[in-house]
Amino acid sequence: MAPLLPLSEAWSRLLALTAPLPVERAPLAAAFGRWATEDIHARRTQPSADLSAMDGYAIRFADLPGPWRVVGESAAGRGFAGETDSGDAVRIFTGAPMPRGTDTVLVQEEAAREGLALHLAGEGPATLGRNVRRRGLDFHEGDLLIRAGERFTPARLALAGAAGHGEVAAHRRVRVAIAATGDELVAPDASIGPDQLPETNRLMLAAQLAGLPVDLIDLGILPDCKQTLENAFRAVDADLLVTSGGASVGDHDLVRPALEAAGATIDFWRIALRPGKPMMAGRLGYTIILGLPGNPVSAFVTALLFVRPLVAHLAGAADPLPRTRIATLGELLPANGERTDYLRAEIRDGRVLASTLQDSAMLRALARATCLIVREPHAPAAKAGDSVEILDLA
Numbered sequence: 001m002a003p004l005l006p007l008s009e010a011w012s013r014l015l016a017l018t019a020p021l022p023v024e025r026a027p028l029a030a031a032f033g034r035w036a037t038e039d040i041h042a043r044r045t046q047p048s049a050d051l052s053a054m055d056g057y058a059i060r061f062a063d064l065p066g067p068w069r070v071v072g073e074s075a076a077g078r079g080f081a082g083e084t085d086s087g088d089a090v091r092i093f094t095g096a097p098m099p100r101g102t103d104t105v106l107v108q109e110e111a112a113r114e115g116l117a118l119h120l121a122g123e124g125p126a127t128l129g130r131n132v133r134r135r136g137l138d139f140h141e142g143d144l145l146i147r148a149g150e151r152f153t154p155a156r157l158a159l160a161g162a163a164g165h166g167e168v169a170a171h172r173r174v175r176v177a178i179a180a181t182g183d184e185l186v187a188p189d190a191s192i193g194p195d196q197l198p199e200t201n202r203l204m205l206a207a208q209l210a211g212l213p214v215d216l217i218d219l220g221i222l223p224d225c226k227q228t229l230e231n232a233f234r235a236v237d238a239d240l241l242v243t244s245g246g247a248s249v250g251d252h253d254l255v256r257p258a259l260e261a262a263g264a265t266i267d268f269w270r271i272a273l274r275p276g277k278p279m280m281a282g283r284l285g286y287t288i289i290l291g292l293p294g295n296p297v298s299a300f301v302t303a304l305l306f307v308r309p310l311v312a313h314l315a316g317a318a319d320p321l322p323r324t325r326i327a328t329l330g331e332l333l334p335a336n337g338e339r340t341d342y343l344r345a346e347i348r349d350g351r352v353l354a355s356t357l358q359d360s361a362m363l364r365a366l367a368r369a370t371c372l373i374v375r376e377p378h379a380p381a382a383k384a385g386d387s388v389e390i391l392d393l394a
Helices: 007-016 154-162 203-207 226-234 255-261 294-313 361-369
Strands: 025-029 054-061 068-074 088-092 102-107 111-114 117-120 142-147 167-171 174-181 214-222 240-244 265-271 280-284 287-292 325-328 340-348 351-352 371-375 387-392
Touching: 007 265, 007 280, 025 174, 025 280, 102 325, 142 154, 167 280, 174 203, 174 294, 203 240, 203 294, 214 226, 226 255, 240 294, 240 371, 255 265, 255 280, 255 287, 287 294, 325 351, 340 361, 351 387
Parallel strands: 068 088, 174 214, 174 240, 240 287
Antiparallel strands: 025 167, 054 088, 054 102, 068 117, 111 117, 265 280, 280 287, 325 387, 340 351, 340 371, 371 387
């Protein structure tokens, strides 16, 4: 059997399997979570006029300390249309345009009004232009606002809309088909016999892809029958097929032979990774295949390391691989073996502690984990206070 594939090489080969998906124009409401494929410039200036930042009175700074005569009102969406002279004040509200001839806002808490007469009742504005949002304070027409390759977050979508864009260019959404395999699997709410297990990987995988631009296709639970699996795989119409279970070398691990019978080519299989060694990747026509292990922790980790990055790559992310950071270890860790190890861990009082039990079938420890400690192959023993690499889970 071939040596285990190093994790870094698996990542390189995975991303080399396919290019990002075609580009389309998408309305802003459908662009969340996608990546921009072109620079986005402002089509307008924001704000387009000087606006009041406070409720109060628009005045000339040179007229301080007053008194003034109130000559009208300016509200958001309904500005004061007239001109102002020295000694005039206009009642103004937050977001309203500054009347012509005024340059400063006297906040209402520092104003005393009797009829149309206005007097200073506090210290007043200290500088010219106080409490005014100047035209172009946010951006000017032509400014570069969002770069190609940046992701459309809620704030960036709002920015694009404020800049005059109703739609943006992005790679189309990724169609992801998910299947669980195994005769022992039943729905989570079904009665469980002694030879059965609840199937939760599809639910978990779908949740792990939440927030990414995907359209999910649920293939359900497929039995340990090569012909049934082959037929199901041939019928898949998706950019990515993710299976869980049946990826190892046992007599009932039929995913690989069924894929190959359906015409798939396997690019790599068996990675120097714990948990998740038996993961495989390949192609079936235009569909990329990722075969994850069936144990839930192994499925979770390989989805985090491979499924999410591949979806991001297909969607146009410039840097799709997971990002780690450095943390302080809170306890002794033994030397590591030949595989890259991802240990479930929690951060307590500023230090990271590995879970006592690391079995790949144990969901309870995974659910409690807030991060994964990354241990490189053949890493020496580490002690409390050492720096370690972690991958945050929340």
